[in-house]
């Protein structure tokens with residue numbers, strides 16, 4: 268038999284565990300908090316949440332006070348034969364406790380329905396920036412159809428979405444493989460990316476972010492092995508910064524003619540272009556896009572700051588590890604790649620030697 272003191276101790280442990288868990292949710296707004304909106308759409312959602320929250324607090328307090336009052340007032344007393352008055356039906360009370368919740372729900376429903384329509388509205392017009400978002404296992408690709416380079420390719424990048432402040436950005440989203448979900452907690456809710464379909468999401472950001480501290484985003488639909496590492500950043504620029512970034516991205520990267528970069532270029536052409544693309548300028552001045560678009564575009568890669576689904580910062584050391592054995596840094600399943608059918612589940616280990624790796628790093632660095 269369990270002793271009384273043991274029971275008591277168990278209850279206390281349970282109480283503190285529950286309290287601990289509950290309090291953990293008050294630990295300020297973490298990196299990916301939806302309670303710290305940085306744009307008008309996220310603010311609407313947050314305000315709606317606050318409305319529901321405070322109504323719930325009032326209801327909770329009233330109900331608990333009534334409950335405690337009833338428990339105390341009508342408790343069983345040892346010495347008297349106390350039975351509460353036996354009541355059957357009370358029309359006034361029943362009408363009241365039906366009407367009050369109905370009014371509360373109506374108060375919540377009106378801004379909720381309006382909010383659902385606002386969030387779903389697809390912005391149109393000359394001021395809207397359209398960006399195509401393609402989800403891949405396990406990274407996000409961004410294409411800007413409004414900006415094309417000399418080879419006729421749209422500006423294409425990965426893992427870091429650049430947008431100008433105060434501009435309505437219409438994301439036109441799809442997936443190359445399985446269902447993913449695009450979520451930037453500071454700017455809007457989540458929206459699925461469905462293969463063979465397009466979905467839209469609007470982003471509007473109030474202020475530019477410091478370039479070393481962009482807004483975090485995350486795939487929010489379980490997509491297998493490296494789902495947790497399928498992140499991205501949203502770098503909010505001033506209009507001038509954004510224009511400069513676009514101009515830089517549209518420049519072709521240069522094919523080297525000497526040094527370790529040239530060694531890297533040779534490996535790049537023979538190995539990497541099976542999956543990666545880049546728009547390059549040949550020594551004779553011609554501009555062309557080489558490679559296959561199954562993996563992140565590597566033009567201007569080094570300037571991106573983060574790689575592998577924004578899991579890591581780009582440094583010489585991490586890049587050397589990545590090129591030596593990518594799956595060491597991020598769980599992937601390249602054995603199941605089927606390039607002929609456009610299916611890629613990770614970057615393989617190519618058994619590159621030290622000189623090849625140094626050459627590739629030199630090449631990618633020169634492609635900042």
Ligand SMILES: [Cu+2]
Nearest residue numbers: 447486490497
């Ligand atoms: Cu995903």
